[in-house]
Amino acid sequence: MDSPHFLLNIFSADKFSKEELDIIIPKFKKVDFAKNSFLLSEGKTAKHYWFVQSGFVRSFAIDTDGNDISTNFYTTGDIVIDWPSFFLRAPTRENIQALTNCICWQLDFDTFQTLFNTIEAFREQGRTTLVKSYFELKGHSISMIADQAIDRYKQLIKQKPQLLQNVSLKQIATYLGITDTSLSRIRKEFASE
Amino acid sequence: MDSPHFLLNIFSADKFSKEELDIIIPKFKKVDFAKNSFLLSEGKTAKHYWFVQSGFVRSFAIDTDGNDISTNFYTTGDIVIDWPSFFLRAPTRENIQALTNCICWQLDFDTFQTLFNTIEAFREQGRTTLVKSYFELKGHSISMIADQAIDRYKQLIKQKPQLLQNVSLKQIATYLGITDTSLSRIRKEFASE
DNA sequence: ATATTTTCTTGCCATATGGCAAGATTTAAT
DNA sequence: ATTAAATCTTGCCATATGGCAAGAAAATAT
Secondary structure, rough: OOOOOEEEEEEOOOOOOOOHEEEEEOOOOOEEEOOEEEEEEOOEEOEEEEEEEOOEEEEEOOOOOOOEEEEEEEEEOOOOOOOOHOOOOOOOOOEEOOOOOOOEEEHHHHOOOOOOOOHHHHHHHHHHHHHHEEEEEEEEHHHHOOOOHHHHHHHHHHHOOHHHOOHHHHHHHOOOOOOHHHHHHHHHHHHHO | OOOOOOOHHOOOOOOOOOHHHHHHHOEEEEEOOOOOOOEEEOOOOOOOEEEEOOOOOOEEEEOOOOOOOEEEEOOOOEEEHHHHHHHOOOOOEEEEOOOEEEEEEEEHHHHHHHHHHHHHHHHHHHHHHHHHHHHHHHHHHHHHOOOOOHHHHHHHHHHHHOOOHHOHHHHHHHHHHHHHHHHHHHHHHHHHO
């Protein structure tokens, strides 16, 4: 007996009809990524996006001094997509890398366009997902200005506690906008609270 | 003889047919905002968005300590929209205020939905605009981590030189993630380069 | 034109975070 | 199991930026 398809958690029955799901679900292709392999690398144009069924993924940019800056972390249920590259059909400045072995479900741009233009619920959900990413990014951006590093750290481990087991301090630190040295000190302080 | 409609700069003839433009353009309503008036205020749900024909606009958030943090500046040709509030139909955490008298063209949510679902070019342009906002926000976010305040300042006045004539240092400073005191010192340093 | 309010600059010192390097610890490779 | 490599912690000191308050300058109101 088949287990329910992972994607039915993403495209739920209360928003999509049975007929729509029968069109949408088979369009996704199951793809495995080995630990440390790249889903996308700088200079390439994103031709796909993915939903993560299992594993951890990190996106990062390289700044002008060659430093690696984490821009996001993804795990089960998350969409992994470089919005600008995918929709503007332009080379990305980011890298997306598997931190662990991952199982993902992949969709390509042309298929996306067809679904987007023919199924209103798909369109709505796509727009909502993008807007939520925007909202999350703005929250992070404001937090960089309004909060101290320790507050950002607390919030991050509260929202994504499994990160600590899967991501190096260095990678978490750059996401928080600090060095790994400072993060180590912050953790020490945090532990003693 | 009529001057060409301002919105024809936004919805250009190479992307929209004459018929589409005849549907779209009349849906926008011309609205004037007096200096210091609010287009949107915290706690309200965004029911409209606007294209700025003339004037300057600022959006800002209030952080947990009650400090006002500029999140963006807008002027001629820019879209003024709170993406999450408008599309998620949720109360906003931001404020949007006219810094000068402004002439804007306004569209409401229901009309947007109709155009979005019936005109493919409108849909594409809307998505592209959102993705570009996302891209710009990510650039700012990375710059907060990778660059020094003086570099962000240089970039901002290069991209939007008219800001200096229309926005207080305090408001620019919070956008850059620093205090007005520090910005004043940075400007001094910058001037002597 | 004058008064009032707001904005901007500057000095003094405080604080958060960075840079570097040495050890300690953990993880991965043979 | 042993070795090698990567990661994490810690000390010492440097740097970017903040906080506060006073005065200067500019904008606004009467």
